[in-house]
Every structure is written in structure tokens, then in C-alpha cells.
Amino acid sequence: MLKKISTPKNLLLLGIILFTLVLPLVIGSNQYVLVLTTTVILFGVMATSWNLIGGLGGQLDLAAGAYLGLGAFTTGTLLTRWNITPWVGMPLSGLVAAGVAALIGAPLFRFRVRGVWYALSSSALVQVLYTAFMMWSSVGGPMDQYLPRYDASFYYLRYNTYAPYYYILLMLLYIALYLNYYIRGTRLGFQLMALGESEEAAEVLGVNARNSKLKALMIYAYLVGVTGGVYTCLFGYYHPRFFDSNMSTEVAILGIVGGLGIPYGPLLAAAVLVRGRELLRANLGTVVERSSMAVYAVILVVIALFRPSGLAVLAGDIYRAIRLRFAKDTYVKSADSAGD
Amino acid sequence: MLDNLIQNFINGVMLGAIYTLIALGLSIIFGVMNIVNFAHGDFVMVAMYATFWISTGLGWDPVATPLITIPLLFLIGVLAYYLLIHRTLRRNYVTQIAVTVGLMVFLRSITQVLFQARPRTITQSIIQGTLNLGPYTFTMTRLASAIVAVVFIVAIYLFLAKSWAGWAIRAASDDLDSASLLGINPTKTYALSFGLGSALTAVGGALLITFQQVDPTMGMRFGLLSWAILALAGLGSIPGLLISGTIVGVVESLTAAYWDPRARSLTVYLLFILILWIKPKGLFGRK
Numbered sequence: 238m239l240k241k242i243s244t245p246k247n248l249l250l251l252g253i254i255l256f257t258l259v260l261p262l263v264i265g266s267n268q269y270v271l272v273l274t275t276t277v278i279l280f281g282v283m284a285t286s287w288n289l290i291g292g293l294g295g296q297l298d299l300a301a302g303a304y305l306g307l308g309a310f311t312t313g314t315l316l317t318r319w320n321i322t323p324w325v326g327m328p329l330s331g332l333v334a335a336g337v338a339a340l341i342g343a344p345l346f347r348f349r350v351r352g353v354w355y356a357l358s359s360s361a362l363v364q365v366l367y368t369a370f371m372m373w374s375s376v377g378g379p380m381d382q383y384l385p386r387y388d389a390s391f392y393y394l395r396y397n398t399y400a401p402y403y404y405i406l407l408m409l410l411y412i413a414l415y416l417n418y419y420i421r422g423t424r425l426g427f428q429l430m431a432l433g434e435s436e437e438a439a440e441v442l443g444v445n446a447r448n449s450k451l452k453a454l455m456i457y458a459y460l461v462g463v464t465g466g467v468y469t470c471l472f473g474y475y476h477p478r479f480f481d482s483n484m485s486t487e488v489a490i491l492g493i494v495g496g497l498g499i500p501y502g503p504l505l506a507a508a509v510l511v512r513g514r515e516l517l518r519a520n521l522g523t524v525v526e527r528s529s530m531a532v533y534a535v536i537l538v539v540i541a542l543f544r545p546s547g548l549a550v551l552a553g554d555i556y557r558a559i560r561l562r563f564a565k566d567t568y569v570k571s572a573d574s575a576g577d
Numbered sequence: 578m579l580d581n582l583i584q585n586f587i588n589g590v591m592l593g594a595i596y597t598l599i600a601l602g603l604s605i606i607f608g609v610m611n612i613v614n615f616a617h618g619d620f621v622m623v624a625m626y627a628t629f630w631i632s633t634g635l636g637w638d639p640v641a642t643p644l645i646t647i648p649l650l651f652l653i654g655v656l657a658y659y660l661l662i663h664r665t666l667r668r669n670y671v672t673q674i675a676v677t678v679g680l681m682v683f684l685r686s687i688t689q690v691l692f693q694a695r696p697r698t699i700t701q702s703i704i705q706g707t708l709n710l711g712p713y714t715f716t717m718t719r720l721a722s723a724i725v726a727v728v729f730i731v732a733i734y735l736f737l738a739k740s741w742a743g744w745a746i747r748a749a750s751d752d753l754d755s756a757s758l759l760g761i762n763p764t765k766t767y768a769l770s771f772g773l774g775s776a777l778t779a780v781g782g783a784l785l786i787t788f789q790q791v792d793p794t795m796g797m798r799f800g801l802l803s804w805a806i807l808a809l810a811g812l813g814s815i816p817g818l819l820i821s822g823t824i825v826g827v828v829e830s831l832t833a834a835y836w837d838p839r840a841r842s843l844t845v846y847l848l849f850i851l852i853l854w855i856k857p858k859g860l861f862g863r864k
Contacts, residue, residue, distance in 0.1 A: 297670075297671055341850075344854050345850075345853070345854065347854075348854045348857060350853045350854070353613045353670055354808065354853055354857065357801070357804050357808075358849065360801065361846040361849050361850055362850070364842060365847060368839060372837060372839055482797055483682075486615075489674075493671055493672075493674075493675045497671070525690060527686060527689040527690050528686065528690050529686075530682055530686035530689075531683050531686035531687050533682065533686075534679045534681075535679070535683065537679040537682070538661065538675075538676050541672055541675035541676050542661070542676060545668060545672050
């Protein structure tokens with residue numbers, strides 16, 4: 238029993254979990270590194286949740302910013318208007334985001350909007366919400382709405398360190414990752430994967446495309462909505478610019494270059510690319526102003542063109558190559574045939 | 578009241594002609610090659626900056642700038658095709674979106690490096706002033722732009738209908754394999770289409786900048802606008818595209834006049850989502 242649990246894979250997993258848990262204690266004094274890591278986790282949560290609809294279900298959703306913004310506005314408005322704690326606000330944010338996703342998604346899936354048109358309509362949704370919230374003056378309109386300021390308040394979820402937000406987002410990340418692994422083994426997961434391969438074929442085989450896609454979309458929207466709640470507490474304000482098209486596209490891109498449908502792919506992409514983007518911004522930004530995004534774009538394009546299966550597959554290849562080199566033949570053979 | 582309505586309607590129609598021209602470029606790229614180009618709006622933005630740069634840097638009148646910007650944008654389009662798009666042809670549209678989004682970020686970043694993030698506008702053109710016809714006022718820049726746009730739309734229509742290259746493009750659009758059996762070089766035809774689609778943004782951009790300013794983030798707006806017009810029209814019909822472009826222009830103009838200037842793209846995007854729900858093939862779709 239113990240031998241079965243303590244496989245290299247599980248030990249590695251345990252190591253990673255422990256590492257992520259103690260990380261803020263190690264780098265706690267360096268807030269820059271901590272905020273960088275938090276940003277990576279933030280994108281990791283969104284991209285990993287996106288993987289359910291985008292990777293498994295094959296629907297290229299570009300509306301992460303819409304659900305993030307809805308979450309931020311729900312938590313933020315509840316807190317600033319009615320003094321309701323984010324701990325209540327965050328789950329409600331998820332519900333609001335999932336509700337809006339259902340309202341938008343049901344007719345889209347009902348009328349078989351898919352492929353590029355689904356991507357475009359979700360992209361338009363972000364812009365619609367941005368404009369609508371800019372004009373909706375009773376929730377702030379174009380004014381920044383600030384949350385109450387506290388150095389350390391559990392009720393208001395306001396801290397002068399990033400560590401608490403890091404832990405909340407980390408928890409969301411593990412939930413998103415767990416869901417990615419869990420759903421793959423369920424009926425819904427198989428239906429989504431079939432839809433991702435070919436919608437026509439899946440429907441002929443009796444998959445209810447509308448329901449499966451809607452479920453995946455709502456789970457994704459829920460997680461991103463909750464993330465939006467954390468997001469507004471992390472930054473201490475909310476504004477319609479949280480309905481961000483660029484961020485929405487970036488989430489999808491992370492999912493794509495990470496490896497569509499591979500549970501840990503988007504997180505890997507977030508870890509490498511978001512981190513890399515910030516490094517570029519810090520180093521290159523001082524040499525040629527604003528040039529970092531151009532370099533970032535080139536990297537994205539090169540990965541998309543030459544590694545279409547994604548970073549996760551690349552990492553898997555490297556991992557196997559290293560093991561082949563160092564491990565005993567018999568061990569590699571058995572592990573490979575069992576594990577992959 | 579009625580005069581006011583008609584005036585806004587006229588403004589919308591003039592705007593719609595330019596939008597149609599921009600969407601026509603996308604229509605050639607998407608309709609012919611089935612390539613999903615998310616960077617189309619950013620080509621418009623680049624075209625506007627190129628116009629700005631030539632007219633202020635070289636002191637040219639904006640009217641003359643297309644002499645340089647059309648070949649420039651055509652070249653950028655052909656280059657983008659050979660470097661990027663060509664490699665994605667046989668792939669899933671997801672790869673195309675990823676690659677063209679990368680191109681979009683790249684173009685946006687480069688223009689920010691070159692021109693900074695602040696909005697730019699050009700100096701006065703020789704075309705200026707207004708034309709009064711009865712109770713209605715035509716701003717000369719807009720009127721001239723609309724006329725130029727329509728001329729280009731007709732020219733493209735004739736090019737596709739009458740010239741050999743136009744036939745090749747349409748043949749490739751209908752059935753690529755048969756077309757290549759008949760001696761049409763698919764790679765060259767595709768590169769030509771992509772270059773042509775991009776070159777049209779040069780005209781559109783030059784026309785737009787005569788009456789509105791440019792900033793590096795505006796590509797998003799024109800990209801979605803073009804896709805909205807395309808969705809409304811359906812693929813394969815240039816007259817249909819012109820009608821859809823006019824509808825979008827009028828909707829924008831009327832929204833700005835009677836509801837709220839900020840809401841102009843809101844109604845267009847809502848129209849876009851609505852048309853996908855109720856008529857996914859568009860109003861005039863051939864395929």
C-alpha cells in the first residue's frame with residue numbers, strides 16, 4: 238500500500254504542494270517576488286479553469302476578463318455598498334459570473350455558434366460589459382471604486398502583504414487542477430473531449446452538446462468569477478477596465494501554448510510565460526521602452542508555430558528523455574508502459 | 578427632428594462605406610482562405626500610423642499617402658503570410674488564432690515603441706470644410722472618404738469578377754484542390770489575397786485618420802467591427818457586405834446621437850451577438 242502511494246510521481250506532487258505552501262515564508266520579505274508569483278498563480282487559475290471549456294470542450298472562449306470583471310464588481314460592490322465581507326462576496330461572485338455565462342452561453346450553444354464565431358462573440362462580450370459598466374454610474378461608472386483600507390483585516394480581506402491572496406489563489410488553483418483531472422474521468426469529461434475532437438461526430442453518438450458545453454462554461458466562469466473577487470481585494474479597487482480583452486486573450490493563449498486539454502499545461506505556460514513576460518518587462522523595458530511585449534509576442538508565435546502540441550508535451554518529452562538517460566532500462570520500460 | 582434623424586443617417590452611411598472597405602479586406606482573407614485573422618484591426622491601426630507618419634514626417638498631404646501606405650501594407654501582409662500564416666494553413670483554427678493574436682500583440686507593441694501611447698491626429702488635408710445641401714451638412718473629409726471607399730469597393734468587385742488573378746482567388750475560395758489542378762498556384766494566390774486584404778486597410782486607415790485620431794489600442798475595435806460586418810453579411814457577397822457595413826455605420830451613428838456616444842460600439846457588438854444567434858450564415862451569405 239505504502240509502496241503504491243510513494244511512487245516518484247506522487248512524491249513529486251507532494252513535494253510541489255509542500256513547496257508552494259512554504260514559498261511565501263521563504264520569500265515573504267521580498268514582496269516583488271511574491272507579487273510576481275501571485276500573478277503567475279492568478280493567471281494559472283484562470284487558464285487552468287479555461288482548459289475545461291477551451292481545452293477539453295474545444296470552445297475557444299475569450300471572455301475570461303468578462304467573468305473576472307463581474308466577480309470583481311460583485312465582491313467590490315457588496316463590500317463598499319453593504320459592508321458584506323468578501324468571504325461571502327467571493328462565492329457570490331462565482332455565482333453571478335456563472336449565471337451570466339449561462340445566460341450568454343445557452344443561446345449561443347443552442348444556435349450552434351462555435352469555432353471562430355464563438356471566440357469572437359465571447360470577445361465582444363468583454364467589450365460589451367466594459368462599455369456597459371463604464372456607463373452604469375450607480376456601480377461607479379468610470380470612477381475607481383476603492384475598498385476600505387486596512388493593514389490586516391480578515392473581515393475585509395485587506396492585508397498589507399500579498400501572502401493571504403497568494404494562499405487563496407493557490408487554493409483556487411488546486412481546485413481548478415483537481416477539477417481538470419476529475420472531470421476527465423467523468424461522463425461530462427468524455428462528452429467534452431468528444432466535442433473537442435468533432436462536434437458532429439459527438440452529436441451523432443448522442444452527446445448533448447449544448448448541456449455539456451454549458452456545464453463546462455459555467456464551472457469555468459464560476460472559478461474565474463471567484464478569482465475576480467480575490468482580484469479586487471488584492472488590488473484594493475475595482476474599475477470597468479477589469480473587463481480586459483487583452484487579459485482574456487492571454488488566458489486563452491496560455492491554455493493553447495500550454496497544451497490543450499492537458500490538466501497542468503496552462504499552469505506550466507503561466508509559470509513560464511507570465512514569469513518570462515514580467516522578467517522581460519523588468520529588464521528590456523528599461524532598454525527600449527515598451528518593447529517587452531513585442532518580444533513576448535514573438536515567443537508566443539514561435540511556440541504556437543513550432544510546438545503546436547504545447548509546452549506540456551514538450552516538458553513531458555524532456556522528462557522522459559532525462560529518465561531514459563538516468564534510469565535503469567527495466568524500470569523505465571515498466572513505468573512508461575504503466576504511466577503513459 | 579426628422580432633419581436631425583436624416584442627418585445622422587447620412588453620417589452613418591458615410592462611415593459605413595469606410596467600415597465596409599475595411600471589412601472587405603477581412604472578407605477576402607477569411608472568405609477566400611478561411612484564415613482567421615485576429616490582427617486585421619491592428620493592420621488598420623498600423624495603416625493609420627503609417628499615414629500619420631508619412632503626412633507629418635514627409636509633409637505629404639494625407640490624400641497622397643496611400644501611394645506609399647498601400648504598397649507598404651501589401652508588403653506587410655505578404656510578409657506576414659509567408660512568415661506566419663502559411664505555416665498554419667493545414668492546422669486547426671486555434672493555432673491560427675494564437676498566431677494572429679501574437680501578431681496583434683507584436684504590432685501593438687511595435688507601434689507603442691515607435692509612436693508612444695498617446696493618441697495622434699494629422700494636420701489638415703486639402704480636403705476640408707463642409708458642403709451644405711438644403712438642411713443637411715456633409716463634412717468634406719467624411720464625404721470624400723466615403724466616395725473613395727465606394728470607388729475602391731467597386732474596383733475590388735471588378736477585380737474579383739473580371740481579372741485573371743481575381744478568378745484565381747475566387748476559384749481557390751470555392752475549391753482549392755480543383756483550382757490547383759487547373760494551374761492556379763495556391764501559395765501565390767493565398768499570399769496575394771492576404772496582401773490585398775491588408776492593403777485595403779491602408780486605404781481604410783488613411784480615410785479614417787482624416788477625421789479621427791489614432792492610438793495603439795484601437796485595433797481591437799476595428800477588428801471586432803469588421804468581424805461584425807462580416808457576420809451580418811455572410812461570406813461571398815460584396816454588395817451584401819456594403820449593405821451590412823452601412824447598417825453598422827448607421828447603427829453606430831444613431832446610437833451616438835440618440836443614446837450615448839460611449840454606447841456606439843455596445844449596440845454594434847450586441848447586434849453582432851444577436852445576428853450569430855438568429856442568422857449564423859448572415860443576411861446575404863452565399864456559403
